[in-house]
Amino acid sequence: MEAVDRYDASLRGEGRFRLLVDAITDYAIYMLSPEGYVTSWNSGAQRFKGYRASEILGQHFSRFYLDADREAGLPARALKIAATEGRFEGEGWRQRKDGTRFWAHVIIDPIRDASGELIGFAKITRDLTERKAAENALKRSEEQFRLLVQGVSDYAIYMLDPEGNVASWNSGAERIKGYASEEIIGRHFSTFYTDEERLGGLPQRALATASRDGRFEREGWRVRKDGSRFWAHIVIDVIKDDFGEIIGFAKITRDITEKMETQRALERTREELFQAQKMEAIGQLTGGIAHDFNNLLMAVLGSLEILKKRMPQDLALSPLVDNAILGAQRGAALTQRMLAFSRRQELQVERIDVSELLRGMMDMVSRSLGPIASLETEFPENLPTIATDPNQLETAVLNLVVNARDAMPGGGLIRIKATEEVVSGGDAMPAGHYVRLAVTDHGEGMDEETLKQAVTPFFTTKGVGKGTGLGLSMVQGLAGQSGGRLILKSRLGEGTTAELWFPLTGAENTVEEPEQSVPEAASSRPLRILAVDDDGLVLMNTVLMLEDLGHTVIEAMAGAQALDILRNENVDLVISDHAMPRMTGSQLALAIRSEWPEMPIILATGFAEIPEGSGIIDIPRLGKPFSQAQLAEAISRVAQ
Template identity: 50%
Template structure:
C-alpha cells in the first residue's frame, strides 16, 4: 500500500505494506478524497482483474454497475464513510472483463493528525459463492413452500414449541375450514374434541414428539364449523443446528371415508357371522324339536288311551295333570320350530294396522297396570303377507319382554311405517333390497348391554330370574320374521330402553281378503280296515299301533322303508299306510309313499313328522297323500283318516 501521509515511510510501515500486498482473499486498496485509486494489492488484482499499472489513478466508481452509478452510490458511499466514520454494504461489482461478482465492501476514512480527511481505505471481499448458495437455498425453500402450499389432500403446518400455529397450507384450510389469517397464532388444541382436551391429549402429543421425535395417532378432530372428521395425525419435532427444539411439523389427513368403509365391512362380517351362528343353532333346535315331538306323541296318546279306559277320579286327575304338562311341552316345541324357521305357516295378505288394532285389547292387558301402551300407526301403511296368529304371537312376545323390562312402569310404544332398504344399506346379509313394513316396539326400560343384544334371539337365553322366562319368546319372533322373509333389528342402551323392529316385506296394497270363518271339525267314526304303520322309534310305533287299534284297524308294522316295501309286495290287504317321514337306511317317507303308490295305486297314505311340512324333502307329496304333524292326538289322527277316505 502506498503511503499518502508523507514523503517517507518507517520500517514498520514497510512491513505492513508487505503484509497487505500478500493478502489474496481480500481486495485492499486506498482512495484519495475524490475516490481515485492510489494503491492496489494482489487480492484486488485477483478479484477485479486489473493490474496496479492499469488501475492507479482511476476512479473507483468503475467497479460499480450502471444501476448503482445511476443512483450515485459511489459518491454516497464516500460521503457516508466521511460523515459516519464507516460505510459497509453488499452488492454487485464489476470485474475488468465485465462479469459481475457479489461483494462485501467496507470503506473507512483516513485522516491526518490534525483530523483532515486525506483519503479512504477500501476492503472488498468476493462473496459470490456464498450468495449463490443463499439464493439456491432461498429458491429451494420457495419451491418447497409452493409444494406444501399446493398440497390439498393433507393439512401441513408448523407449530412453535408451545403448540401455536406458525404457518398453514391450502390442505389445512380445505380440511379444517380455517383461513391462513384466522388460525395463525392460535393453539393447535382447538382442533381437538372436548373429550381429548379433558385427557390433555394435545399436551401429551407434543411431549411425545419432543421426547421421541415423532407422535402418530388416529382420532376425531374438529373443523371450524364444529363437525368431526376422523384424522390420521403425525407430529415431528424440528431442531436447529445446535440441537434445540424450535418447533413441530404437523401433518393431518382426513380418512373419514376409509374409516366408514372399514366399519361397514366389519358390520357386514359381524352380520354374516351372526346369521351363520343363528342358522346353525336353528338346525340344532329343529332337530331337538323333532325328537321331542316323537316323545310327546308317545306321552300324549298314551294318556289319551288311558283316559278312555280309566274310571277312577283320582287317576283321571293325574292323567289330566300330565296332559296339561304335555300340552306345555308341545308349545315349547312349537316355539323351537318357530326359531328354526320350520313351523308351518299359512300366510295371507294383511294390513299390519288392522292386525294390531284387532289385537289391541289383549296387548293392553299384557302390559299390566304400570305400563302405558301407545300406538303410533302410520296411515296408508303397505300390506304384508304373514300368518296372522304367528304375527300376533310375535307381537305379544315383544310386548311381554318390554313390560318385564319396566318393573316400575313406563311407556311402551308400537309404531308402524313404510320403509325402503337400499342396495348398500347392509341391514342383513339375507335381506333383499326393496319395500318393507316396519313394526317397532319401543320401551323406556332397563335396556341391554351390547353382549346381551348379540345373544338375545338365541333359544333358552334369558336375563330373567329362574322360573320367570323360558328364553324362547324372542326366538319365536326371530324365527317367524325370518321365515316370513324379513329381519329383526335391536337397538338398546343400558338404562335408556330398547327398540325391537320387525321388518317384513311389503306387498301390493289392496283390500284384505275376507277370511273364512273358523270351522270346528269333530272326529267321525272310522270303519275298520288294515293299516301298515312304518316307524323306526319303538315307543312311537307302539303308541301309534294302540291308537289305530282303538280306532278299529288291523295293524301291520315295519321299522323302515325296505321292510314296508316287503309287506306291500306281499298278499296282505292294506287300506292305509301311516309312515314317519324321517327314517334310517336310505329311504325317507316321501320316497316310500311314491314306491307304495307304484305297488298299490289305490292305497291311502298318511305321513307324520316332528318337522312341519314346509321342512320336508323337496320332492313334494303326491295325490292321495296327506300329512299330520307330531305330536298328534288320536282325535286329530281320526280326522285325517276320515278326510283321506272321503
C-alpha cells in the same frame, strides 16, 4: 539527527504495512483517488479480479461493475455515500478481467489528511461467490420444501412456536381444518381440540410429552372451523437449535375419519358374521334337538292317549294321566318355540288382516296382563294384509305383551300399535312396504349388553322358573320365516319397544295353500295303511293309534323297505315321516307317485325342512307331535 531517525522509522513502518497488505490474498485491498481511479493494488486483488498492478493502476474502479450498474451510476453513488457518510458497504455482482462474474462484498472508506481534506478512498472487496451459491442453493431448497409442504393437501403440516401458537400453515391444514392462514397464524393450536380435551389439559400435555420425549403421537377427535368433528391422527415433533434449545414444534395431522368408519364397518360386519354363524350353529343344534324331542313327545302323547282310552275310569288315576298329557303338551309347545327360533317350524301361512286379528285377541291379552298393567291399542281400519301363520303371530304378540308386563313389576301402560310403513332402504330393513306391529312398555328397559343378547336362545333376565329364554327367539324365527324382522329398541330405565315388521302380501309373494278336498264326514272305512318311520318308538306309537282307529297297519322303517312292501301288498294309504336317512319322506313320496300316481300320501314332519322345488307341495302334511284326533282328521282328508 533525531528527526532523521524518526523519518527512517516511519519509512520502515510504511514498508511493513505495505508488505502486510500485499500479502493478503483473500481480500482485494487497494486505494482509489478522490475521482475513483486505482492508485494501489494488492495480491488479493490480482488473484480474484485477474488484473496485474501494471494493468489496472490509473484505471477507474467502475470497470469492475456490470454494464447495467455503471449505466445506473452505482460506482459514483458508492463514492458519494462513502465521502458524505463516512462509509459505504454493499454486496453485488462484479466482473473479472476475463468477463466472469463473482459475488462481492464491498467496503469503501474515505481517506482524509490532517486538515480533513479528502485525498482518496480505501476499498476492500471479498469474493463471496461460493457463499452466495450456497445461500442460493439453500434458498432454492427451502423454497422447494415450502412448495412441497404447501402442496400437500391430505395432511395438515404446520409449525408451532414454543408456546404452541401456530407459526405456519399449509393448504392441507386449510382444507382439513377450514381456517385460512391469516385466520389461524398466531392462535393457539388448542383451538382444534374439543372442549372436553381442552378442559382436561390435553394440548399442554401433548407439548410437554413432545418436549420430554421428542415426539407425541395420538388419535382423537378434533374440531374444524365450522364446529364439525373429525377423527385425526396427530404427530408432534420437537424442534431444537444447535444448542439444544426448543425453538418450536412440527405438527402433522391427518383426517382418518373415513378410515375409522371403514374399520368400524368392517368390525360390525365381522361381528354380524360371527353372530350369524353362532346363531346358525345354535339353530342347527336347536332344530335337531327339537326334532328328536318331537319324536319322544310323539311316543309319550300317543301312548298316554291310548292308555287314557283303555284304562278303567278311576278318579285316582285319571288326573295323573291328564297331568302327564298336559306336561307332554307343554313340552310340545316348547319344541314349537325352539323350531320357530331355528326357522324349521312348519308355518300354516295365510293372508292376515293384522288389525282384525289383533282386535280378536285383545280380550285374551287383557286377561293375561292382570290388574296392575293397562293396555292401549291403535289399529287402523284399512291396513294391508300380510302373509304369516296367524296362530304363531297371536302367540308372538302374547309373548311380547307378557314380556312388557314383566318389565313393569309396579304396573304401567302397555301400548300396541300397528302401522303401514314404507322403507327406502338401510341397515335396519330392506327397501319395501311393511306392516309394523309395535309393543311398547315404560318399564326397566335394557342396557346395551342385555339388548345384544335379548334374542339369544335360552338367555333370560327373569327369575328361575319364570322363563325359558326362547320367547323372543320364537318371535324372531316367526318374523324371519315370514320375510320380516324383529327389531328391539330399549334404553335402561326408559322402557322397551319390540317391533315386528312383515312385508305386505302381493301377487309375487302370496303363499297359496294347496286346495284339498275335505269330505263332509270323517271316513270310518277300515284301511290298509303303510306307516313308515325310522324311529321305533314313534312307529310303534303311530301303529297303536291307527289300530285303535280300526285300521290295518303295515310297518316300515326305511323308504326302500316301504317301496318293496308296496310292490307286494295292497295298501290304501301311506303315512311317512319325512326326516329319515338315505331316503327322506319327500323322496319316498316322489318314488311312490312315479309308480302309484293315485296312492294317497301323508307326510308327518316336525319342522319345515322339505326343500322348495321338490314337486310334492300338494302332499298333505301332519305336524309332529300329533294326537290321535289329528291323525284321524288327516286320514279323513285324503282317504276317499
